[in-house]
Amino acid sequence: MVSLDEAARVLREGGIVGVPTETVYGLAARGLDPAAVARVYAAKGRPTGHPLILHVLDPEPYGVMDARARALAAAFWPGPLTLVVPRRPVVPDAVTGGHDTVALRDPAAPLLRALIERVGPIAAPSANRFGAVSPTTAAHVLADFPDLPVVDGGECVVGVESTIVDLTGPAAILRPGGVSRAEVERIVGPVAIGGRTAAPGTLASHYAPRARVVVTHDPDAVAAGLPGRVAVLRARPPEEYAATLYAALRALDAQGVDVIVAEWCAEEGIGAAVNDRLRRAATPAT
Numbered sequence: 637m638v639s640l641d642e643a644a645r646v647l648r649e650g651g652i653v654g655v656p657t658e659t660v661y662g663l664a665a666r667g668l669d670p671a672a673v674a675r676v677y678a679a680k681g682r683p684t685g686h687p688l689i690l691h692v693l694d695p696e697p698y699g700v701m702d703a704r705a706r707a708l709a710a711a712f713w714p715g716p717l718t719l720v721v722p723r724r725p726v727v728p729d730a731v732t733g734g735h736d737t738v739a740l741r742d743p744a745a746p747l748l749r750a751l752i753e754r755v756g757p758i759a760a761p762s763a764n765r766f767g768a769v770s771p772t773t774a775a776h777v778l779a780d781f782p783d784l785p786v787v788d789g790g791e792c793v794v795g796v797e798s799t800i801v802d803l804t805g806p807a808a809i810l811r812p813g814g815v816s817r818a819e820v821e822r823i824v825g826p827v828a829i830g831g832r833t834a835a836p837g838t839l840a841s842h843y844a845p846r847a848r849v850v851v852t853h854d855p856d857a858v859a860a861g862l863p864g865r866v867a868v869l870r871a872r873p874p875e876e877y878a879a880t881l882y883a884a885l886r887a888l889d890a891q892g893v894d895v896i897v898a899e900w901c902a903e904e905g906i907g908a909a910v911n912d913r914l915r916r917a918a919t920p921a922t
């Protein structure tokens with residue numbers, strides 16, 4: 637664990653650090669430094685060409701914010717919403733994967749805001765190894781990256797990643813997350829689900845623990861019929877399910893269970909994001 641001062645020093649020198657956000661922990665580098673951003677890809681084992689989110693306190697220097705983008709930003713920033721907009725030239729290809737768009741998020745977590753204030757915009761994917769469950773505590777980050785300097789901000793309050801809205805054409809939700817579809821539609825009208833851009837969060841098998849995951853409306857009946865060490869993950873109110881989901885998957889994995897039988901969340905509010913992650917966790921790795 638490191639202090640904010642130490643984290644800022646590492647970032648200024650082109651290094652990477654684990655940082656808390658309100659959604660999940662991020663693997664942070666200075667976003668305008670291509671060599672630092674390359675270290676993020678290398679550490680994660682993430683294929684290059686998969687773009688990163690640029691965390692900013694002011695989007696204007698980095699992306700072209702149209703009226704929809706400004707309205708969404710006014711409604712939900714700082715917070716768990718990412719906007720894909722046309723990039724400005726200052727944003728390096730290392731962040732955008734060479735695309736002519738950039739994903740921008742103004743995060744709510746105070747420690748991350750303080751870091752951005754000190755070192756400028758921060759590029760950060762979730763601080764897990766590629767394809768694994770996202771971290772919601774500093775200990776989760778250290779489990780995946782034992783030598784990484786991490787700023788401890790406690791447990792992430794939202795618990796699932798930001799909602800990504802693509803505004804480069806008709807508004808489309810690329811990934812459900814901390815802001816619900818209904819909340820987005822209240823600001824910009826009807827939005828499509830899914831989009832033009834392939835993204836790692838949209839690969840079929842992502843967010844997957846080692847154990848097999850089965851999702852059902854009737855976990856007790858399903859669990860009773862399965863062989864091996866079977867654990868049940870019961871539904872709870874959507875916000876609570878979201879806040880505890882990744883920690884629960886990691887804890888059950890650590891216990892060495894063979895199968896996690898998870899109950900679908902009520903599909904309301906952040907429940908859509910919970911069910912999206914459960915669906916992906918349940919897809920067998922290929």
Ligand code: TXA
Pocket residue numbers: 657659660661662663686687688689716718720732735737738739741760761762763796797798799800810811833834835836837838
């Ligand atoms: O809550 C979050 O969004 C967390 C915290 C750390 O901010 N970050 C996160 O990053 O989930 P990551 O890298 O795990 O997921 C970012 C997603 C990826 O699916 C990526 O492909 C997509 O955002 N993305 C980034 N730039 C994009 C772009 N220009 N166009 C389309 N999708 C983009």
Ligand code: MG
Pocket residue numbers: 761762770837
């Ligand atoms: Mg991720």
